[in-house]
Amino acid sequence: MTEDEKIADYARRMTGAGGGRPPEDVLSVVRRIARVTHVASDVHREEREARSFGERLADRIAAIGGSWSFLITFGAVILVWVVLNVWILARVGAAFDPYPFILLNLFLSLLAAVQAPIIMMSQNRQAARDRFAASHDYEVNLKAEIEIMSLHEKLDRIREGELAAILARLEALERRGPS
Incomplete structure (x- = not known):
């Protein structure tokens, strides 16, 4: 045999x-x-070492974009933008983005257009990591x-x-x- x-x-x-x-x-x-x-190994360490710079950057952007601190900061920036353009600079006639805030809408659209695919790439990698970890388990x-x-x-x-x-x-x- x-x-x-x-x-x-x-x-x-x-x-x-x-x-x-x-x-x-x-x-x-x-x-x-x-x-x-041995079958056991640190799959998270192996995965971290195998990630490219772009993957690490995308994961970091997704981590920041999905945090409370980002949402609070983002809300504060929008509030400052609106107050600055409606009340402060509008009184002296120097508002750089008056109501309906077309420049702000452009920035928000650009942010969404860039951030959404990056977050989706990060989620896809996370799903692949989860599948690999489940297979290893x-x-x-x-x-x-x-x-x-x-x-x-x-x-x-x-x-x-x-x-x-x-x-x-x-x-x-x-x-x-x-x-």
Whole structure:
């Protein structure tokens, strides 16, 4: 029996796959068990190290744009803009963006046009990170489950050996008769 056949047989026994071939993710975990390699790793650190400058920048912009401090600051800037153009500069005839605030609308539209795709890119990367982390968690949990099942088998074999030894002693005592 080749090593791959042994691994497939072990995977079938551990997962109850019957006569069919176990799924590839199960075989991958069983191969790691056979090689005594670790499945667990810091997926967040690995992902952080693999991000490009643009991805890090987009994530930072999305983090800032989705914060309360940004919303409060943004509201304050708009309020100052309106007060400045309607009451202060309008009195001296120097308002640079009088009502209906066309320049302000242009800035807000530009901000929305740039910020929305950046936030969506960041969310897509976050979804990909979540999928990768879930896949990794599945592998770690599967390995733990297979290891626990293997330990149960070992304990069962040990108990069977102990029970056989106890039964042999009892039979020997019965053959000797009462003392």
